[in-house]
Amino acid sequence: MKKGTVRGCQLSVCGWKERRVEWRKWGRVNRQPEQIRETFLEFRILQKGEGSGGRLGEIDTPHGKIRTPVFMPVGTQGSVKAVSPDELRQTGAEIILANTYHLYLRPGHKLIERLGGLHRFMGWDGPILTDSGGFQVYSLAKLRNISEQGVVFQSHLDGSKHFIGPEEAMDIQQSLGSDIVMAFDECVSYPAEYEYVQRSVDLTSRWAERCLAHMAGGKQALFGIVQGGVYPDLREKSAHDLVRLGLDGYALGGLAVGEDRETRLHIIRETVKMLPDDKPVYLMGVGAPEDLVESVPLGVDMFDCVMPTRNARNGTLFTTHGRMTIKNAQYSDDERPVDDQCDCYTCTHFSRAYLRHLFLARELLAYRLNTIHNLRYHARLMAGLREALKDGRMDEFKEAFYKAQEGNIEERGD
């Protein structure tokens, strides 16, 4: 497969060894021989969706297999808020995301490394993807100063001063020991001027190259992050720069940051086309059920978002029939489960009335039961999407998804 090969090429299903050889060939074309490295991530496309281009796949990682398309719950500080690793697994989660920025600040990546890495520290033996810290540096930290070298910023916790550049981001993620690491990027706010985004895309490309060059040893796969805001040509430039590097996967960053839904879907559709067909595509920070249902047919393989967990703690539950605000008076003596289609611990053990009581009484159990349900909802939705891809009935699935929500009188609770 040559550089620049895009979607629509022959279906690529190959084993570890062949895959590695092919990858090396491609690597040789674009980079210095000393940059060639083994890949520790194996992506297999099992089936392509009809028409629209979604795909059913599998990713092998050092910590097990992921079925794609997949939703990754967010474990910001080394814990998916309110649930235990056992429960997480029971909801159907196969991979989680952890935040480099947060863990770097507290408890510190070196401490986690000394204690055997993040998997062991948090008791999760499945795959972990860590983000680069780029997004949090821009969204959470104070007084950031961006230069060619990297970013100087102040901790949101105590105001202490820190520096993270591409090399530091790789070192931190290596200490954490995640299965998939993200290249350090600049995440531009929305809206942003074309010229700013243009310079930023170039910087992100140079940083990605430095990330790749710095990754020595370790069994980690490296994903690049396509930026470019809402400007199609800059997205193309960014994708082109990253694909040249022959990375293990490609993410779409800088979306769901305020742009309208049509624009977002357009950018996703066009950007995915610029990415190699045989690498996972990861849409960052997007997790509303409607967005998952719309993005999978566009060829997205991976998602992450705090929405199921954060909404749960705010009392908004996702159901087959739409969003449910559990504190509403209408549930005060409602004996039914949250979702009659759901098989989660919460739905099989507790009534809406009890969940409403727990939430109003601010009982800690409320946050957990709600979180279990929402994570299970997302896992079931992804399983449904995978089934639809397998059976070639995505249009039917989407129609049923929207139809089941008709008549839901509650407002959107995002």
Next chain:
Amino acid sequence: MKKGTVRGCQLSVCGWKERRVEWRKWGRVNRQPEQIRETFLEFRILQKGEGSGGRLGEIDTPHGKIRTPVFMPVGTQGSVKAVSPDELRQTGAEIILANTYHLYLRPGHKLIERLGGLHRFMGWDGPILTDSGGFQVYSLAKLRNISEQGVVFQSHLDGSKHFIGPEEAMDIQQSLGSDIVMAFDECVSYPAEYEYVQRSVDLTSRWAERCLAHMAGGKQALFGIVQGGVYPDLREKSAHDLVRLGLDGYALGGLAVGEDRETRLHIIRETVKMLPDDKPVYLMGVGAPEDLVESVPLGVDMFDCVMPTRNARNGTLFTTHGRMTIKNAQYSDDERPVDDQCDCYTCTHFSRAYLRHLFLARELLAYRLNTIHNLRYHARLMAGLREALKDGRMDEFKEAFYKAQEGNIEERGD
């Protein structure tokens, strides 16, 4: 067995039927025939401890058996804070306490009754004891007005005005459907004048009689609460009044409210002697490990306290070697479990370093993992005390208990 029979009498081990007959006989002596009722609680003493007078026993309730001496975790608002019913069971809990006052105010006892009772509402199928609401009316509510009839008070939640008397307390607990209900009492603050406590003891006795008279139908056992502050003769008067009523069990109330430890143990020792040997003795609101270890040999069968759960949420863990303040810097890279003797989920899965991190990061999982550990600690301590009673080696057990804590440099974390 006659009225006034006290500890030291012949060991009473009898089955349901015999027990009931015997109880009726006793009842006939003291009360009007129309007050005679069946008992729905069967207490069997399996073995008496050597010398000091502790006893190993069993209580049968409509929701299963309890092994005594037992510690009851507190589920104030229909949830033992931070843990699920499944986890609660796994920690070894056999019975829990729920608060009448809280559940009456929110979500309301009538609602819980409509939804099938508290067991079903909260998903706990084991025995439940509900307190009378008396203690909370005095400790939480605003603007209370005590009369012969009962107490008028303002809700701590919204300031709304309410009335609870003996009959109301029984009705509420009947709606909740608990296995053991507590008679409505006045819990006097400490210190209190002799004359006030004297009047209060008499009021509590009259209220207990009204509670008993009001209890019609239902499969609930009724416990009286011995009050009397730190005045031995008033404790005796209170015990005498209640024992006359032939209740299913007797609680010691108004302790651990500020009196010193020696006084407390003295009151316990003397009061227990005034209670019938064949009924469970319940020490309310006491749960420090040292207090459990000292009170069991005095003949206490049941305890409840928020200490294990509240301390857990404050980051204080109970261990074989004494209390541990998990946020302390010394645990930052400590890979060991909280307690090397403990078999709980927390100790078998997570390090002190991780628990410290979760607590400092205010992760919800921290409160839960800490709670699981502390509840398991209390359950294991009670199991150890039961073993010691069985094997007649209580002194040895106590010695080992205190010896294991020697050299613990941490302060008390209550």
